[in-house]
Amino acid sequence: MFNQRSSPDKLMRIGNILxxxxxxxxxxxxxxxxxxxxxxxxxxxxxKLVPDMRATTTVIPPTETLTPLPPITLDARVxxxxxxxxxxxxxxxxxxxxxxxxxxxxxxxxxxxxxxxEWSILNTLDTRFRVASxxxxxxxxxxxxxxxxxxxxxxxxxxxxxxDYTGPGADQxxxxxxxxxxxxxxxxxxxxxxxxxxxxYYTQEKMLELIxxxxxxxxxxxxxxxxxxxxxxxxVNIERVSGRTYADLMQERICVPxxxxxxxxxxTSDIIERRASGYWFDAERGFIHDxxxxxxxxxxxxxxxxxxRDLYLFDIALREGKLLNSSNTNAIYEAEFRPIxxxxxEAYVVEDGPASINGFRASSHSYIREDRFVVIxxxxxxxxYYLPGVFEVGRNIAAILxxxxxxxxxxxVGD
Numbered sequence: 403m404f405n406q407r408s409s410p411d412k413l414m415r416i417g418n419i420l421x422x423x424x425x426x427x428x429x430x431x432x433x434x435x436x437x438x439x440x441x442x443x444x445x446x447x448x449x450k451l452v453p454d455m456r457a458t459t460t461v462i463p464p465t466e467t468l469t470p471l472p473p474i475t476l477d478a479r480v481x482x483x484x485x486x487x488x489x490x491x492x493x494x495x496x497x498x499x500x501x502x503x504x505x506x507x508x509x510x511x512x513x514x515x516x517x518x519x520e521w522s523i524l525n526t527l528d529t530r531f532r533v534a535s536x537x538x539x540x541x542x543x544x545x546x547x548x549x550x551x552x553x554x555x556x557x558x559x560x561x562x563x564x565x566d567y568t569g570p571g572a573d574q575x576x577x578x579x580x581x582x583x584x585x586x587x588x589x590x591x592x593x594x595x596x597x598x599x600x601x602x603y604y605t606q607e608k609m610l611e612l613i614x615x616x617x618x619x620x621x622x623x624x625x626x627x628x629x630x631x632x633x634x635x636x637x638v639n640i641e642r643v644s645g646r647t648y649a650d651l652m653q654e655r656i657c658v659p660x661x662x663x664x665x666x667x668x669x670t671s672d673i674i675e676r677r678a679s680g681y682w683f684d685a686e687r688g689f690i691h692d693x694x695x696x697x698x699x700x701x702x703x704x705x706x707x708x709x710x711r712d713l714y715l716f717d718i719a720l721r722e723g724k725l726l727n728s729s730n731t732n733a734i735y736e737a738e739f740r741p742i743x744x745x746x747x748e749a750y751v752v753e754d755g756p757a758s759i760n761g762f763r764a765s766s767h768s769y770i771r772e773d774r775f776v777v778i779x780x781x782x783x784x785x786x787y788y789l790p791g792v793f794e795v796g797r798n799i800a801a802i803l804x805x806x807x808x809x810x811x812x813x814x815v816g817d
Contacts, residue, residue, distance in 0.1 A: 486808075499529060499779050501776070502803070511710065513527050530678065531709070534762055537700075544651055546734075559572065580635055587619075588631060602696055613635065633702045637705075664712045692760045710779055735770060742798075743808030746806065750769065752770060764779045779792075
């Protein structure tokens with residue numbers, strides 16, 4: 403991910419206990435926010451969203467003998483999460499929704515800020531957000547389902563399935579390369595005048611022509627580079643091989659089994675109930691609309707709408723083996739130790755994100771050993787101004803769950 407890993411000798415690892423104090427110097431930035439009304443549900447006593455949400459299929463490595471952390475009551479942890487999110491809210495540093503679960507039960511959920519600033523409409527827990535690259539997990543699952551059925555092969559090259567792609571490496575790039583970002587196909591940064599180009603509606607034929615025009619960054623399979631366009635090709639592959647639309651296939655194979663009611667591909671021209679507007683915070687101008695985006699441009703890799711509750715149900719369905727066989731489920735759940743809080747601790751986690759798209763950000767954090775899950779969605783990005791990233795928010799919440807230190811939001815000038 404984008405966060406630089408702390409060196410192992412400075413970390414308290416949840417599983418391998420080692421801790422050294424870390425001095426954190428807080429930045430000071432200016433702003434004059436107004437308090438926001440709160441739309442919040444906190445549950446000191448956990449409540450069930452659906453029955454039996456505990457993971458049942460994920461293979462988890464044996465836990466080492468642990469030095470126990472000081473006991474922290476559930477009520478105390480929930481109160482501390484609420485205090486953190488209230489601070490973000492009062493300082494106007496967060497606009498979106500958060501959900502925290504433990505042991506298959508929601509222990510905290512809250513919506514903050516405005517879904518629409520022109521009409522002062524507040525975000526709620528039912529507000530729908532663009533989830534940016536969290537969409538890739540849905541694409542990956544649909545691809546692996548087709549692999550399980552023998553309709554796609556991980557070792558099959560894209561020229562077998564997608565003759566419309568005429569770019570270099572068509573007879574070398576495999577489905578597996580695309581899934582793992584090892585194809586050599588460029589990402590969006592290679593596109594000149596991207597902000598202008600992505601405003602237009604793109605047919606699949608036009609988009610394939612655009613992607614085909616780039617040279618490969620490296621020989622397929624030899625290196626790694628994050629490629630949104632690789633997942634665009636996977637999205638098209640899904641439709642060509644199945645003979646159905648991505649939306650229909652996702653509804654049948656993911657949304658229905660997982661119980662998702664607010665997750666679907668966004669079509670730019672559609673009127674979408676309860677969808678948040680996306681904003682950019684500029685240091686000089688304040689909140690403004692982020693640059694326009696036609697969702698046809700991000701098909702397969704950033705085109706989905708969802709809510710925090712749906713993203714939680716999606717994680718449950720995946721971990722319980724409702725969407726893939728056990729081998730593919732475990733392949734997706736490639737957990738590793740990652741920093742939390744102020745990065746003096748690490749926890750064993752599957753993280754997705756930080757995902758960002760025009761006006762929106764999202765991330766999810768599944769701490770599979772302790773059966774904890776944190777998901778954050780936002781409808782504001784920023785430039786030249788401190789707003790906590792979705793990873794910072796998620797990892798600070800995780801630090802509270804584990805009893806580890808975390809960075810407090812910096813005070814504003816004049817506060």
